[in-house]
Amino acid sequence: MSVSFQVLARDGAARRGRLATAHGVVDTPAFMPVGTAGTVKAMTPEGVAATGARIVLGNTYHLMLRPGADIVLGNTYHLMLRPGAERIAGLGGLHRFMNWPHAILTDSGGFQVMSLAARRTIAEAGVTFRSHLDGSLHELTPERSIAIQHMLGADLTMALDECTPYPAPREAVESSMELSMRWAERSRRAFVERPGHGVFGIVQGGVHPDLRLRSAARLIEIGFEGYAIGGLAIGEGQATTFAVLDATVPALPEDSPRYLMGVGKPADLVGAVLRGIDMFDCVLPTRSGRTAQAFTRGGTLNLRNARHADDPAPLDPECPCPACSGYSRAYLHHLSRAGEILASMLLTAHNLRYYADLMAAMRAAIERGSLAALAATFEAQNDPDPARAPLTPTGIT
Amino acid sequence: MSVSFQVLARDGAARRGRLATAHGVVDTPAFMPVGTAGTVKAMTPEGVAATGARIVLGNTYHLMLRPGADIVLGNTYHLMLRPGAERIAGLGGLHRFMNWPHAILTDSGGFQVMSLAARRTIAEAGVTFRSHLDGSLHELTPERSIAIQHMLGADLTMALDECTPYPAPREAVESSMELSMRWAERSRRAFVERPGHGVFGIVQGGVHPDLRLRSAARLIEIGFEGYAIGGLAIGEGQATTFAVLDATVPALPEDSPRYLMGVGKPADLVGAVLRGIDMFDCVLPTRSGRTAQAFTRGGTLNLRNARHADDPAPLDPECPCPACSGYSRAYLHHLSRAGEILASMLLTAHNLRYYADLMAAMRAAIERGSLAALAATFEAQNDPDPARAPLTPTGIT
Numbered sequence: 056m057s058v059s060f061q062v063l064a065r066d067g068a069a070r071r072g073r074l075a076t077a078h079g080v081v082d083t084p085a086f087m088p089v090g091t092a093g094t095v096k097a098m099t100p101e102g103v104a105a106t107g108a109r110i111v112l113g114n115t116y117h118l119m120l121r122p123g124a125d126i127v128l129g130n131t132y133h134l135m136l137r138p139g140a141e142r143i144a145g146l147g148g149l150h151r152f153m154n155w156p157h158a159i160l161t162d163s164g165g166f167q168v169m170s171l172a173a174r175r176t177i178a179e180a181g182v183t184f185r186s187h188l189d190g191s192l193h194e195l196t197p198e199r200s201i202a203i204q205h206m207l208g209a210d211l212t213m214a215l216d217e218c219t220p221y222p223a224p225r226e227a228v229e230s231s232m233e234l235s236m237r238w239a240e241r242s243r244r245a246f247v248e249r250p251g252h253g254v255f256g257i258v259q260g261g262v263h264p265d266l267r268l269r270s271a272a273r274l275i276e277i278g279f280e281g282y283a284i285g286g287l288a289i290g291e292g293q294a295t296t297f298a299v300l301d302a303t304v305p306a307l308p309e310d311s312p313r314y315l316m317g318v319g320k321p322a323d324l325v326g327a328v329l330r331g332i333d334m335f336d337c338v339l340p341t342r343s344g345r346t347a348q349a350f351t352r353g354g355t356l357n358l359r360n361a362r363h364a365d366d367p368a369p370l371d372p373e374c375p376c377p378a379c380s381g382y383s384r385a386y387l388h389h390l391s392r393a394g395e396i397l398a399s400m401l402l403t404a405h406n407l408r409y410y411a412d413l414m415a416a417m418r419a420a421i422e423r424g425s426l427a428a429l430a431a432t433f434e435a436q437n438d439p440d441p442a443r444a445p446l447t448p449t450g451i452t
Numbered sequence: 453m454s455v456s457f458q459v460l461a462r463d464g465a466a467r468r469g470r471l472a473t474a475h476g477v478v479d480t481p482a483f484m485p486v487g488t489a490g491t492v493k494a495m496t497p498e499g500v501a502a503t504g505a506r507i508v509l510g511n512t513y514h515l516m517l518r519p520g521a522d523i524v525l526g527n528t529y530h531l532m533l534r535p536g537a538e539r540i541a542g543l544g545g546l547h548r549f550m551n552w553p554h555a556i557l558t559d560s561g562g563f564q565v566m567s568l569a570a571r572r573t574i575a576e577a578g579v580t581f582r583s584h585l586d587g588s589l590h591e592l593t594p595e596r597s598i599a600i601q602h603m604l605g606a607d608l609t610m611a612l613d614e615c616t617p618y619p620a621p622r623e624a625v626e627s628s629m630e631l632s633m634r635w636a637e638r639s640r641r642a643f644v645e646r647p648g649h650g651v652f653g654i655v656q657g658g659v660h661p662d663l664r665l666r667s668a669a670r671l672i673e674i675g676f677e678g679y680a681i682g683g684l685a686i687g688e689g690q691a692t693t694f695a696v697l698d699a700t701v702p703a704l705p706e707d708s709p710r711y712l713m714g715v716g717k718p719a720d721l722v723g724a725v726l727r728g729i730d731m732f733d734c735v736l737p738t739r740s741g742r743t744a745q746a747f748t749r750g751g752t753l754n755l756r757n758a759r760h761a762d763d764p765a766p767l768d769p770e771c772p773c774p775a776c777s778g779y780s781r782a783y784l785h786h787l788s789r790a791g792e793i794l795a796s797m798l799l800t801a802h803n804l805r806y807y808a809d810l811m812a813a814m815r816a817a818i819e820r821g822s823l824a825a826l827a828a829t830f831e832a833q834n835d836p837d838p839a840r841a842p843l844t845p846t847g848i849t
Binding site for chain 2: 099
């Protein structure tokens with residue numbers, strides 16, 4: 056009826072899963088490129104799909120299921136104001152609008168309302184705010200958020216929640232979480248069941264394990280097709296993020312997908328998959344692609360750096376993406392310095408491919424029972440002390 | 453030995469030709485997308501080639517020869533300063549640097565020196581100027597320009613000329629043209645002959661037929677692989693441009709390619725092909741693609757216009773480009789309004805395809821002896837009075 060999720064293999068707390076939606080199957084753990092305004096910036100939909108489809112070259116099972124980047128996050132806040140959910144619905148829905156035939160998850164719009172909109176007022180009913188584009192007044196309630204996501208045609212809909220800032224007093228975190236739980240219940244009731252579609256609840260509760268557990272218990276009582284963990288990667292640091300996951304994930308249903316929102320850096324993904332997370336979204340690979348940052352197996356590179364100016368080597372000799380197969384670091388350096396659009400196009404394609412390849416490698420490692428070994432190798436290659444590196448606050452799109 | 457040019461068919465003054473270079477064959481009349489800084493803005497090289505390769509789908513002869521956008525204009529001025537011709541030479545030349553396996557024509561650098569550089573001084577030896585990027589002092593002589601183009605590995609090299617402003621007193625136009633002719637001779641002498649490579653002379657002389665004829669005669673006396681007409685499309689208006697072509701083109705050799713520099717709008721291309729021009733370059737299709745302007749069979753559209761907001765129709769139902777086959781005008785409107793890079797990518801691809809298709813249609817019409825009919829239809833559809841519309845000064849890249 057709704058979306059279906061199967062855990063195919065386990066390795067410690069990590070799971071290798073399969074999420075079936077109205078627009079195809081998503082292999083998990085999965086990373087979702089962010090398509091803020093109905094486009095993954097600097098990418099064609101074919102290019103986005105290609106970063107995923109190529110992850111699994113040579114593996115029939117993966118090729119059959121279109122893995123990697125088969126799911127895109129649309130931001131309801133952006134699509135609501137520009138060009139309007141009703142308009143997109145009238146044009147046949149978001150899949151058709153953006154020419155993306157695979158699965159789409161939309162967020163509730165709450166995060167961008169909190170971070171971008173002007174003069175927002177939160178009440179029991181919902182949040183009123185003014186558009187950052189034209190100052191027009193809007194109200195976002197759980198019911199309205201769900202209706203918008205329905206109009207967009209999202210395969211996976213997110214419940215509306217309040218995004219608790221960090222740090223905040225425990226009492227504020229608690230009452231915010233309780234409001235989010237009441238909104239979660241209204242979101243669930245407002246959601247119209249359709250085959251291949253589902254709605255996810257969002258665990259809140261800041262860095263307090265007891266609040267997180269209370270939130271998780273309440274969401275399970277309501278019942279959702281998936282469970283997200285929100286309110287993390289907003290400045291608390293990776294060690295704290297991981298501690299919250301250690302406390303929260305075991306309380307979530309074994310047979311439902313778990314989605315860590317707005318995360319993150321490659322090392323964050325590895326640590327979270329080890330702790331049982333199945334889905335991620337983050338603007339980091341796309342945004343970095345537009346600022347000349349490239350993720351490689353040898354670490355992160357800034358292509359603007361003069362040391363690349365005469366380097367005939369590809370970005371990453373192991374990577375088969377368009378950037379690595381056709382161009383030198385010298386050329387990418389030149390394009391980045393000259394502010395050429397092609398720099399954003401090639402580096403975004405590369406970074407999404409890197410993320411998709413990392414997820415594919417983790418999926419394969421879980422199947423073989425070797426995820427811990429992959430994580431140890433990854434940590435040694437990339438970041439000798441990841442606990443020292445704060446998580447990038449990456450949820451803002 | 454050098455490049456070869458064959459006229460395959462004639463229709464009035466118009467010619468259907470074939471230019472063979474070290475990097476493949478170019479079917480003429482041909483339009484050259486501009487790759488200012490070693491990239492056609494917002495396009496991958498594969499995407500640029502695809503705008504051409506698809507012009508001639510279904511026509512084996514054309515498919516065999518890779519028509520349309522097989523030749524790209526690199527601007528020597530830009531490539532000289534950033535990232536440096538020596539650097540590009542050290543990296544294997546411009547073809548390899550920008551991953552473009554087809555033909556490349558480079559300009560002499562003179563036009564950008566005149567239009568972009570600071571504190572330029574023109575003398576008999578050449579022009580000294582300061583970079584608009586870092587103020588560094590450079591000298592561009594005919595010999596240096598040819599050497600740079602050799603280092604870049606251009607298939608087609610342009611002689612250095614002085615770009616006479618418009619309007620200018622006849623005496624200034626005359627002495628400027630005479631200087632350009634002396635530079636042309638030095639350019640020819642400096643050019644190193646290589647198989648599949650050639651150097652073009654540039655006819656100057658402003659709007660004065662006798663000066664144009666004197667310039668053409670001098671260039672023919674020197675001897676070049678091709679003859680360009682420079683100093684047009686700089687504000688004189690289409691009727692004047694065409695009058696200069698009417699006076700100049702008959703004086704050029706029948707067996708050499710003729711290149712009208714920096715032109716132009718679609719109607720300009722049609723009128724110039726009717727007058728015997730074989731090659732064009734212009735930033736108009738690429739620049740327009742980045743400012744939400746689309747060329748279509750039904751006229752030029754501004755995608756930012758609100759009337760497109762709910763339009764489910766494609767940009768041009770007859771166009772098989774990626775923009776027209778996957779997206780609605782409503783979506784392109786949304787992307788343009790939102791400032792999304794994908795708007796530039798899709799509209800540039802469309803515009804280059806439109807130009808390539810127009811050239812292919814003209815080539816076919818010449819073969820059938822029906823170019824006049826094509827021109828009449830085109831004029832009726834696009835611009836009832838093209839003489840009223842001034843040529844866009846499009847040479848600045």
